[in-house]
Amino acid sequence: MSRLIVISNRVSLPKAAGAAGAQGGLAVALNSALREHRGIWFGWSGQETAEFTGHLDMQRNDGVTTATIDLEAQDVDEYYNGYANRTLWPLFHYRIDLTEYDRNFGEGYERVNERFADSVLPLIEPDDLVWVHDYHLLPLGSILRDKGVKNRMGLFLHTPWPPTRLLASLPFHERLVASMLEYDVLGFQTTEWLESFLHYVQKEMGLKVNLDNSIDYKGRRVVARAFPIGIDFTEFTEAANGEEAREAYQRLKSSVRGRKILIGVDRLDYSKGLGERFESFSRFLGEHPHMAGSAVLLQIAPPSRGDVASYQQIREDLERKTGHINGAHAEVDFVPIRYVNRGYPREQLAGFYRAANVGVVTPLRDGMNLVAKEYVAAQDPEDPGVLILSQFAGSALQLKDALLVNPHSVEHVAETIKQALDMPLAERKWRHARLLASVRDEDVQHWREQFVRALAGNDKDAGVPQTQEKAA
Numbered sequence: 001m002s003r004l005i006v007i008s009n010r011v012s013l014p015k016a017a018g019a020a021g022a023q024g025g026l027a028v029a030l031n032s033a034l035r036e037h038r039g040i041w042f043g044w045s046g047q048e049t050a051e052f053t054g055h056l057d058m059q060r061n062d063g064v065t066t067a068t069i070d071l072e073a074q075d076v077d078e079y080y081n082g083y084a085n086r087t088l089w090p091l092f093h094y095r096i097d098l099t100e101y102d103r104n105f106g107e108g109y110e111r112v113n114e115r116f117a118d119s120v121l122p123l124i125e126p127d128d129l130v131w132v133h134d135y136h137l138l139p140l141g142s143i144l145r146d147k148g149v150k151n152r153m154g155l156f157l158h159t160p161w162p163p164t165r166l167l168a169s170l171p172f173h174e175r176l177v178a179s180m181l182e183y184d185v186l187g188f189q190t191t192e193w194l195e196s197f198l199h200y201v202q203k204e205m206g207l208k209v210n211l212d213n214s215i216d217y218k219g220r221r222v223v224a225r226a227f228p229i230g231i232d233f234t235e236f237t238e239a240a241n242g243e244e245a246r247e248a249y250q251r252l253k254s255s256v257r258g259r260k261i262l263i264g265v266d267r268l269d270y271s272k273g274l275g276e277r278f279e280s281f282s283r284f285l286g287e288h289p290h291m292a293g294s295a296v297l298l299q300i301a302p303p304s305r306g307d308v309a310s311y312q313q314i315r316e317d318l319e320r321k322t323g324h325i326n327g328a329h330a331e332v333d334f335v336p337i338r339y340v341n342r343g344y345p346r347e348q349l350a351g352f353y354r355a356a357n358v359g360v361v362t363p364l365r366d367g368m369n370l371v372a373k374e375y376v377a378a379q380d381p382e383d384p385g386v387l388i389l390s391q392f393a394g395s396a397l398q399l400k401d402a403l404l405v406n407p408h409s410v411e412h413v414a415e416t417i418k419q420a421l422d423m424p425l426a427e428r429k430w431r432h433a434r435l436l437a438s439v440r441d442e443d444v445q446h447w448r449e450q451f452v453r454a455l456a457g458n459d460k461d462a463g464v465p466q467t468q469e470k471a472a
């Protein structure tokens with residue numbers, strides 16, 4: 001079996017992990033994938049230095065070998081806060097109004113991708129498979145090719161891929177996409193993002209897409225497929241049955257004194273639709289006065305990317321909105337929205353999910369959304385909660401038995417909250433059983449095996465998830 005070199009923007013180091021839960025779905029998925037596979041995980045340490053040295057910090061923790069570099073402040077500013085999170089992230093989440101185009105960001109992005117390439121190069125051996133992750137590193141494969149790397153290389157994009165007309169607003173978009181065609185495998189979360197990508201290469205680059213969705217480019221064949229990411233189902237269900245989860249469950253249950261619980265768990269990001277969610281809950285409370293006082297929304301929202309202005313703005317907006325809604329609906333012994341700006345370890349989250357009657361996952365756009373899958377995995381099958389899920393999350397293509405909503409429609413989400421709280425046990429059970437089968441069968445191991453098989457070049461039909469195929 002070939003060794004795997006995994007490269008992502010950030011590597012989650014147990015020692016440097018900081019606030020629990022702030023790491024997001026990518027780190028969670030890669031940690032569990034790498035524990036299964038021999039190899040190295042390379043990326044940024046998350047630390048800033050005065051000057052870039054290229055020093056590699058190698059560590060072995062919990063069965064995973066990591067190699068990290070520090071970046072200098074200007075790199076972090078222009079590459080991570082700049083091009084990655086002020087240009088590509090909003091654009092890929094259809095927020096052209098928040099997308100900033102700044103020449104320095106583009107230069108910083110290219111400089112850091114070069115630095116990544118130079119630093120990881122000595123670690124790559126001839127038979128290694130190189131697996132690059134996400135929008136931070138789209139041109140890395142092409143830079144490595146220029147430096148003589150002949151290995152099989154793949155890219156997995158964790159975010160949506162935008163429609164062609166949106167992407168065309170990005171200066172030098174052709175160059176960016178052409179650089180991606182130096183990979184051997186391009187993986188997307190869903191068939192929807194895959195189709196957008198293929199549309200772009202046909203319409204903007206005039207390339208032909210073969211029947212198996214491969215593209216012939218400069219004498220090489222690039223395979224493009226959907227590989228929906230999953231959770232580590234076994235690990236998560238074990239956590240959900242553990243002592244820490246039980247304590248968290250009790251703590252939450254006893255604090256609400258018989259009221260129904262709705263739960264949201266999201267990085268504090270404008271793509272997660274938190275403002276619309278709070279409005280919907282407020283509308284529900286206003287429309288059903290007899291139920292006001294009998295349901296609580298617990299929103300866990302660890303701060304994310306706090307140096308970026310749009311994230312500071314959404315934080316302020318949500319604080320104002322929560323204060324306003326709580327002021328309007330609170331009683332002396334009851335506050336309807338518990339808004340918590342900190343992260344929790346997943347063992348505790350599992351207990352909170354299990355205690356909640358309704359999981360509210362309503363992003364305006366999301367590559368996948370692992371919280372939706374974790375909520376399902378944490379339920380008691382004999383008395384499960386109900387998942388309300390945005391039709392614009394990648395996970396909606398698999399979790400079709402959730403209550404699918406349009407998160408922009410406050411009316412629709414408010415009605416769906418009522419439907420979820422009123423749902424009879426029999427319906428809750430059959431919906432949950434189907435959701436659970438999908439979360440269990442298309443887990444993170446399945447995702448990794450499918451991608452690595454395609455990367456190794458010995459698959460014929462890998463990567464087309466059964467449930468998504470039916471939807472397409």
Ligand SMILES: O=P(O)(O)OC[C@H]1O[C@H](O[C@H]2O[C@H](CO)[C@@H](O)[C@H](O)[C@H]2O)[C@H](O)[C@@H](O)[C@@H]1O
Nearest residue numbers: 023024025026134158159229366367368369370
């Ligand atoms: O590293 P950060 O800037 O703190 O952000 C955390 C991660 O956010 C994004 O996660 C995506 O990956 C998830 C797993 O595939 C997926 O479920 C979710 O829909 C995506 O938004 C980002 O893409 C990652 O690179 C970040 O690490």
Ligand SMILES: O=c1ccn([C@@H]2O[C@H](COP(=O)(O)OP(=O)(O)O)[C@@H](O)[C@H]2O)c(=O)[nH]1
Nearest residue numbers: 021024025026028267343344346369370371
């Ligand atoms: O307090 C928290 C909040 C989130 N998470 C984890 O962060 C991940 C979020 O992944 P998701 O795909 O939902 O969204 P992303 O943040 O990657 O956009 C999930 O595994 C959550 O369990 C966590 O461990 N603690």
